[in-house]
Amino acid sequence: METLAMHISNGIIDGPVAAVFAAFALVVLALCVLRGRRDLDDRLAPMAGLVAAFIFAVQMLNFPLLTAGVSGHLLGGALAALLVGPWIGALCVAVVLVVQALVFGDGGVAMLGLNITNMAVFGTAAAYLLIALLLRVLPRTPAGLGVTAFVSALVSVVVAAMGFVVQYWLGGTTDLGGNLGGLAGTMAGVHLLIGVGEGLITATTVVTVAKVRPDLVYALRALKPVAPAPAVPVAGGAR
């Protein structure tokens, strides 16, 4: 399942620009590893794995768009930021991208720096900043959390898409002339739609988790010093 829009393939952006972004992504990921090591406890380790698996599965849903062969898919940066925090969250998205590039040929290996910068770094960072802001402003209700999740997911998708436009402007291998504006417009419009889908999935998931196991939501944990954690098992269900 190749997507041009978010998973940049080999040869779309030229070498020097790719190298600069690879270095940038590496530095940010190193910081995430340093900060994330502190976060990754017994509760977060399985959650990080599940978030990564969930994002991996969700990225298989593709929205092909006929104009100029651009397509896009869900990203999961906001979900990761909400559930496991910005540091581990960025690492989760990055791991998904690395495995997809290495094993499934989805996104070029030489373009990993660009892809990680867009989706793992910019996407997650934008989402987390918005989450931190909105959770302070909005009421502490499921609805407030849902709105936070929806908005941050939507914005993070558009930010990641704009990251690609900037990179294409810096080092696209083909000069589109005046069509760059068109590319930006297509990408923004398409990803606004994808963002709505992503926002709905993120909000549903996070609100359900927060209702049953609030202790699992990192963003809520950071706000309230001690969240009483009634470990309610899900009723019924096959074990």
Next chain:
Amino acid sequence: MGAGHAHVLYRESASPVHRLPPEVKLAAMVLFTLAVVATPRAAFWAFGGYALLVAAVATLARVGPGWLLSRAAIELPFVLFAFALPFLGAGERVEVAGVALSVDGLLGGWNIVAKGTLGVLASLLLAATTTTRDLIVGLDRLRCPQVVTQIATFMLRYLDVLVGEARRMRVARISRGDDPRFLWQLRGFAAGVGSLFLRAFERGERVYLAMLSRGYSGRMPAVWQGAGAATAGQWLAGAAVPLVAVAIAATAVVLT
């Protein structure tokens, strides 16, 4: 369950490529891709050379061309973008079959198709000859931080948990009278996505606790490592392909 099992793309075999340690294959594949991407797009002969290298490795690994090509179809959407470029590109135009096409766009489209295809084929060859477990062992031996290999391990492990849980929920829906057809299947799925996540987490948490109680400490036990790390000879054997690719790329850069 989980990462110990092969993934869908793995092709069971005992070829020399399968037997190479994973860290060698990973390093070779990344180096090969970098060499391909660094090649000037007008050096057409160089891409022929790379294709021969890929074919040689595929033969050694006993991976058939039909399998490779059908799996490479994942890159089709971005090939569409490549075909749009001759029409969108700016600058000098050339007349082809009565249509004015951008020269830069044509070269750009070729660039994307050639480099993208070679990259996809290289990663397919890696996937066909390496289990996911070996992949993580390889990343670990290449000094990938433990936080990252840990997330990767759990991701691959929990993919099966997630798929299994989704299947159980679907069976539960159907056995309670839900009879979804075509696109309406999505409705039930979307409504249950939150509880799917929660159920998968609770199951995953138990998997994690079971691992902890069996001595898991954030790194896979030594048994997992299988045959030891790569020897100098194996590194040399694995370096053959990327070194040829680097030589081709260097020649192409000098010539153009």
